[in-house]
Amino acid sequence: xxxxxxxxxxxxxxxxxxxxxxxxxxxxxxxxxxxxxxxxxxxxxxxxxxxxxxxxxxxxxxxxxxxxxxxxxxxxxxxxxxxxxxxxxxxxxxxxxxxxxxxxxxxxxxxxxxxxxxxxxxxxxxxxxxxxxxxxxxxxxxxxxxxxxxxxxxxxxxxxxxxxxxxxxxxxxxxxxxxxxxxxxxxxxxxxxxxxxxxxxxxxxxxxxxxxxxxxxxxxxxxxxxxxxxxxxxxxxxxxxxxxxxxxxxxxxxxxxxxxxxxxxxxxxxxxxxxxxxxxxxxxxxxxxxxxxxxxxxxxxxxxxxxxxxxxxxxxxxxxxxxxxxxxxxxxxxxxxxxxxxxxxxxxxxxxxxxxxxxxxxxxxxxxxxxxxxxxxxxxxxxxxxxxxxxxxxxxxxxxxxxxxxxxxxxxxxxxxxxxxxxxxxxxxxxxxxxxxxxxxxxxxxxxxxxxxxxxxxxxxxxxxxxxxxxxxxxxxxxxxxxxxxxxxxxxxxxxxxxxxxxxxxxxxxxxxxxxxxxxxxxxxxxxxxxxxx
Amino acid sequence: xxxxxxxxxxxxxxxxxxxxxxxxxxxxxxxxxxxxxxxxxxxxxxxxxxxxxxxxxxxxxxxxxxxxxxxxxxxxxxxxxxxxxxxxxxxxxxxxxxxxxxxxxxxxxxxxxxxxxxxxxxxxxxxxxxxxxxxxxxxxxxxxxxxxxxxxxxxxxxxxxxxxxxxxxxxxxxxxxxxxxxxxxxxxxxxxxxxxxxxxxxxxxxxxxxxxxxxxxxxxxxxxxxxxxxxxxxxxxxxxxxxxxxxxxxxxxxxxxxxxxxxxxxxxxxxxxxxxxxxxxxxxxxxxxxxxxxxxxxxxxxxxxxxxxxxxx
Numbered sequence: 001x002x003x004x005x006x007x008x009x010x011x012x013x014x015x016x017x018x019x020x021x022x023x024x025x026x027x028x029x030x031x032x033x034x035x036x037x038x039x040x041x042x043x044x045x046x047x048x049x050x051x052x053x054x055x056x057x058x059x060x061x062x063x064x065x066x067x068x069x070x071x072x073x074x075x076x077x078x079x080x081x082x083x084x085x086x087x088x089x090x091x092x093x094x095x096x097x098x099x100x101x102x103x104x105x106x107x108x109x110x111x112x113x114x115x116x117x118x119x120x121x122x123x124x125x126x127x128x129x130x131x132x133x134x135x136x137x138x139x140x141x142x143x144x145x146x147x148x149x150x151x152x153x154x155x156x157x158x159x160x161x162x163x164x165x166x167x168x169x170x171x172x173x174x175x176x177x178x179x180x181x182x183x184x185x186x187x188x189x190x191x192x193x194x195x196x197x198x199x200x201x202x203x204x205x206x207x208x209x210x211x212x213x214x215x216x217x218x219x220x221x222x223x224x225x226x227x228x229x230x231x232x233x234x235x236x237x238x239x240x241x242x243x244x245x246x247x248x249x250x251x252x253x254x255x256x257x258x259x260x261x262x263x264x265x266x267x268x269x270x271x272x273x274x275x276x277x278x279x280x281x282x283x284x285x286x287x288x289x290x291x292x293x294x295x296x297x298x299x300x301x302x303x304x305x306x307x308x309x310x311x312x313x314x315x316x317x318x319x320x321x322x323x324x325x326x327x328x329x330x331x332x333x334x335x336x337x338x339x340x341x342x343x344x345x346x347x348x349x350x351x352x353x354x355x356x357x358x359x360x361x362x363x364x365x366x367x368x369x370x371x372x373x374x375x376x377x378x379x380x381x382x383x384x385x386x387x388x389x390x391x392x393x394x395x396x397x398x399x400x401x402x403x404x405x406x407x408x409x410x411x412x413x414x415x416x417x418x419x420x421x422x423x424x425x426x427x428x429x430x431x432x433x434x435x436x437x438x439x440x441x442x443x444x445x446x447x448x449x450x451x452x453x454x455x456x457x458x459x460x461x462x463x464x465x466x467x468x469x470x471x472x473x474x475x476x477x478x479x480x481x482x483x484x485x486x487x488x489x490x491x492x493x494x495x496x497x498x499x500x501x502x503x504x505x506x507x508x509x510x511x512x513x514x515x516x517x518x519x520x521x522x523x524x525x526x527x528x529x530x531x532x533x534x
Numbered sequence: 535x536x537x538x539x540x541x542x543x544x545x546x547x548x549x550x551x552x553x554x555x556x557x558x559x560x561x562x563x564x565x566x567x568x569x570x571x572x573x574x575x576x577x578x579x580x581x582x583x584x585x586x587x588x589x590x591x592x593x594x595x596x597x598x599x600x601x602x603x604x605x606x607x608x609x610x611x612x613x614x615x616x617x618x619x620x621x622x623x624x625x626x627x628x629x630x631x632x633x634x635x636x637x638x639x640x641x642x643x644x645x646x647x648x649x650x651x652x653x654x655x656x657x658x659x660x661x662x663x664x665x666x667x668x669x670x671x672x673x674x675x676x677x678x679x680x681x682x683x684x685x686x687x688x689x690x691x692x693x694x695x696x697x698x699x700x701x702x703x704x705x706x707x708x709x710x711x712x713x714x715x716x717x718x719x720x721x722x723x724x725x726x727x728x729x730x731x732x733x734x735x736x737x738x739x740x741x742x743x744x745x746x747x748x749x750x751x752x753x754x755x756x757x758x759x760x761x762x763x764x765x766x767x768x769x770x771x772x773x774x775x776x777x778x779x780x781x782x783x784x785x786x787x788x789x790x791x792x793x794x795x796x797x798x799x800x801x802x803x804x805x806x807x808x809x810x811x812x813x814x815x816x817x818x819x820x821x822x823x824x825x826x827x828x829x830x831x832x833x834x835x836x837x838x839x840x841x842x843x844x845x846x847x
Contacts, residue, residue, distance in 0.1 A: 243802065412809060416567035
């Protein structure tokens with residue numbers, strides 16, 4: 001008998017007297033083995049994957065709501081809720097048929113009208129959805145299992161749009177829920193996915209619980225990311241929110257949790273040394289570090305100033321500030337696209353390669369007309385990745401002879417300030433730091449950050465006609481060769497005009513107890529196929 | 535006494551109203567925007583603006599404040615911007631863990647600190663006194679999170695006696711409830727044990743020099759009786775004061791402790807709400823904390839009359 005058991009026994013006996021007989025329910029080993037306790041990357045503060053598009057919401061939503069198609073590990077959309085689809089020769093009319101036997105968690109069948117309402121809500125918020133809406137003639141339910149989408153012109157990326165895994169995904173909800181204004185939050189979380197959300201046990205900021213949906217009918221194919229057969233092997237998944245990484249590491253070592261989505265690099269060696277814990281790369285698509293320069297105001301309204309920064313920056317400095325000495329966790333990235341994906345290209349990326357030339361960069365900066373005005377650099381210091389990159393940038397700008405106004409604050413403030421188009425001296429900004437999930441940078445469809453259409457572009461409002469032209473070329477491409485050619489030209493144009501500064505590609509680990517098996521790599525934590533022994 | 539308590543409770547209302555107005559104004563002028571956090575990192579400025587409108591954040595200050603006060607007057611603390619859940623529900627979910635942590639910490643403080651302070655005063659100038667006061671300085675100087683990590687490392691990871699994190703409600707068993715609270719209560723209690731021990735020692739030293747103590751000794755009363763019956767009772771007013779203030783301070787200390795031990799209490803809710811600019815939640819918590827502060831002060835005043843019959847209101 002160990003000391004803890006003795007203490008339990010003693011306190012249990014005294015507690016029995018104090019509480020009039022209340023005692024802990026015995027949790028059978030089997031029950032414990034059927035509950036997976038997972039520490040997610042962040043708090044699940046809300047649960048509407050269309051209203052709020054944070055990755056953590058998307059990850060939870062992928063358990064509860066299913067999609068018509070799912071992207072597999074080869075980046076191809078595969079049928080998920082759909083049994084078959086037909087498209088007319090002119091590419092304008094798509095007819096989809098749903099799989100038989102699909103049910104929502106409240107027992108109601110999934111009908112076409114649910115799909116139509118869900119796609120309507122999604123399309124109001126998603127960039128690809130908005131494109132579809134702009135060319136939509138009608139979206140109608142033909143019968144309970146068939147729906148039709150008629151377009152004014154072909155949209156070759158239709159299946160990708162319906163299956164993509166970047167937020168917001170085209171999740172299918174019951175009609176009554178999907179009719180909610182896309183800018184208002186839903187409060188009913190009924191889906192048809194492999195797990196049910198237990199609203200009654202939700203403690204935002206602390207715990208979210210999901211139970212296996214026993215009426216879910218998985219596809220028969222092998223699972224692959226969000227495609228294929230989603231076989232759930234456990235009864236219950238508990239998300240345990242832990243704001244402190246050291247606590248999460250200790251809880252994993254102690255067996256109080258089973259799987260930690262993203263351990264910080266500093267703690268990985270400790271976890272690797274524990275014989276009960278497996279550590280591996282979680283998302284092979286990793287992340288792309290970035291800082292964006294404001295195209296609206298000096299000095300970065302001049303392409304020479306932007307190029308000077310690109311010419312001087314060392315991606316190794318940025319990456320080491322994030323991942324430390326572990327060389328397996330980062331790659332230099334003379335590109336805007338995710339390495340090892342089908343469309344990856346380094347065309348036009350020479351400016352980021354080779355030895356850094358500070359003198360040439362200084363000369364180019366002088367040619368841009370920079371005359372010592374303050375450069376307002378926003379950094380969210382409550383996010384370790386952006387804080388680390390911000391420190392490197394401040395050093396870089398000082399080496400370039402720039403006058404840095406370093407504004408380190410919390411993410412809420414950075415997020416609000418970066419939306420301001422006013423001059424830096426009047427509340428605006430010159431640069432801010434962030435990073436993009438590699439899954440969002442595989443092609444231009446989900447890649448908001450690569451767009452360069454001025455006022456309509458993402459923060460920094462880059463204008464680059466050449467970049468925009470190639471985005472359109474990719475959307476219109478009819479085969480992989482055409483897509484690759486368009487992406488090559490796009491990468492060069494975006495690099496020439498410095499739409500943003502890529503600071504490198506980095507990977508993150510995930511860690512789980514060795515009694516958990518079936519943890520698969522993917523852009524989203526995948527709970528199907530995962531089992532746990534006692 | 536009853537009318538005094540009622541008067542004090544009624545006086546709480548203007549205090550809470552002023553605090554609420556102050557906090558509301560502060561949040562309004564502070565930078566940061568909940569709509570940005572909700573919309574996510576990849577959202578467009580148009581999306582953010584639409585969300586702001588849907589939440590009513592684009593309305594003028596007076597309208598927002600007026601609407602909030604109106605709801606409060608109707609017993610409605612509002613709805614969280616992020617979770618879409620009533621603020622009262624969120625506070626209700628978090629009240630149990632924080633109260634439990636505070637109760638255990640307070641008990642621990644009283645049980646450990648008061649005897650330590652009494653013994654230190656009794657043995658003033660001796661090695662025992664210096665050891666106790668040295669411990670007090672140590673406890674006072676170490677940040678809560680350092681003590682927390684040390685305790686978790688030793689007692690959870692190395693010895694495996696106690697869990698690292700979490701909270702189990704009391705209705706699921708006394709030990710499951712208690713085992714989650716022992717380490718956080720010690721971590722949080724260190725500062726208060728040190729504080730109360732020092733105050734107790736100082737108060738006792740003063741009392742022990744009084745004539746009636748000398749008389750008690752002269753008539754042959756035992757040391758225990760002198761210390762714990764005659765002296766401690768007369769030294770109780772400052773001790774009660776510092777324990778009372780400690781209760782209020784525990785709320786602040788709980789923020790760090792709850793994060794380190796992943797306890798889903800009000801401290802974490804407060805931090806989460808502030809970082810996300812979840813205004814209704816922040817306002818609800820501030821109102822609650824204001825009320826607790828006033829209530830604790832009232833309890834201290836009432837306790838004075840119990841320990842010192844000369845005090846009357």
